[in-house]
Amino acid sequence: MSSDVPSPVCDPNLGGIEAVSSAVLAMSRHLEVREVLRRITASARSLLGAEYAALGVPDDHGGFAQFVVDGVTDEQWKAIGPLPRQHGVLATMLHDLRPTRLTDVRRAPAFEGWPSAHPELTDFLGMPVVDDGEIIGALFLANKDGGFTAQDEELLRILAAHAALALGNARLYERSRELTLAGERARIAHDLHDAVSQKLFSLRLTAKAAATLVDRDPARARAELAEVARLAAEAADELRAVVVELRPAALEEDGLVATLASQVQVLDRAHSAAVTFATDGVRALPPAQEAALLRVAQEALHNALRHSGAAGVGVTLTGTPHRGALLRIADDGRGFDPESVRRAGRHLGLVSMRDRAAAVGGTLSLESRPGQGTVVEMEVPGA
Template identity: 85%
Template sequence: MGIKEQPPCEHPLHEPCLDDACLDGLEAVSEAVLAMSGHLEVREVLRRITASARSLLGAEYAALGVPDDHGGFAQFVVDGVTDEQWKAIGPLPRQHGVLATMLHEMAPTRLTDVRKAPAFGGWPGAHPEMTDFLGMPIPDGEEILGAIFLANKDGGFTAHDERLLRILAAHASIALANARLYERSRELTLAGERARIAHDLHDAVSQKLFSLRLTAKAAAKLLDRDPERARTELAEVARLAAEAADELRAVVVELRPAALDEDGLVATLASQVQVLDRAHTASVEFASDGGVRTLPPAQEAAVLRIAQEALHNALRHADAAKVAVTLRGTATRGAVLKITDDGRGFDPGAVQRAGRHLGLVSMRDRAQSVGGHLTLTSAAGLGTVVELEVPGA
């Protein structure tokens, strides 16, 4: 396989040693472990593992692949490759050749020249040139969660590098397993929250809607033979409809997204923007100045809901190509949310006169309910800017 044999390390990591080389190696591993353990989203953990492995061993390129059940990769993260190079390379690799070895065997693979390996099957034309190679599976008991691939290190990879990467892979397994459990927990929490909402909606609104329907039918039958009584019934329809709307609004306002409690406003908003950016052809970006302090729960929920409403309008109605979301702190410990899109824009006055609201009423109501101030600027062909300022605690 072209494995480069190295003399045994005089100070292996599992034996006590105090010289600078060993201490540097341990400190580097510690820093790498801390870097990847401070995150709970799977994609970010994978990215941190990949970057940490490349930095730890001084490789030019690093990648981490998580296999799927169909001969491909469910996720594949790279470090050291530019976005332009990555796009030019083309589709994700399949589980074959040297990559497959890492996904089906617990042992690492260390090669002086990956191109000379019997299992090497070539790579796309835009793929960077790689020679020396070190691959390490990420084990979880008898299961392999994925594999780390490193390439191109000055002087080649050593047995010492292999031991460092093995330690990192063991910690990567824990970090990745924790991230998966965390995401699963959030999925279950969201499922439970949906079930609670459905129950609340049924109890709070369904009976009102049933009564409203019966009353409306009665009014329709009375229109010809008893108009006065029909008017009374229609007034009852209006009252029931208003009550149902109030109760529905109460359920929605009461709901506080679970992610806010766990991650905070900045991380939750950043995560939702990231999902929308992947789901839509429009570019959706998020930026925060890092100065946003923790707000009261009601204010955080209002900021998030208004952001969701504004993003929905920009992506579904405005035909925007680019949407920018910013969140910054204020001197009074409050926050300012701003959503800007380059969509078709509209005349707010004309929209209101036409009886269409695009969620503007609910956004203003939410802002006022937490002592905030909402401004909306838009014009036909000039995009839209929604800005919300909420006070501090």
């Protein structure tokens, strides 16, 4: 399948070690599993000068959980049909730790043919991707002018070893994100209980008090009913804020700028504080960086709207000279002494925000003083 990810270019004048190093760097800059698989496949094809490359990660049901190809157009890939099963030469590669090098794959004993739209493959080099003695993938190349050599096999073996590390790191990263999301759900549930539930409890008691005062003290009953209305409005605001946090971000469909603008608009309607958004010169960023920026923005907005008493909160997202981005959330609220908050063990999500920034190679800073509002800034390096 053709990719919108540019293939790394390995200079043919580089020696083997330098060329492998270039390929390893290209595939190690990303943390999402799918992106790592794409980079590995493109790097292998470029490194060895093959016409086609593919990488399959097997599932437990005789198929592939993920399968990435390079050198095939989107139209060709759609015409080929469903993902391959674990049979023929692919099955051999998934059960044998040794590489497979063939002058003509069509003559291999295990060869079982291809779909009609599949490109014609001749010379073939396959390498298992092994992690701690377990085959976690199959990387293979086909159609190189002059055929594959023993040196090609050794280069691909080295690349596959690094690919196993990159893929393992990406899986650990995605697992950590899952755990982070689980922690966020627990925090939201806690916030919902503490804020909304308590307001609803107060609302119910106030409504009961108003009911008992209607006949004997109408003026006081009216005051209690006004309090009921106020508490109901606050509870509605809290619920809207929780819904915004629970709603899946539309990053993949809309991008970071549109997603942030949409969420700021919702928060502006849901809260009494004026919430604004401005952006300038932001280029497309790696998915992990966009996700981290969005989550930090949500956390900082949550703090500003829930704790600062601000009349206004401004969110800005601007491009940086090196294709990165700078996120800034500033409020005019009561502010606080960060050191006092740290000593008291009330982190206001600062630890998780800094961890998110660090995980994507970014930095996070916070400035606040009592009576002077709070500014949170996060910068990411871009691609």
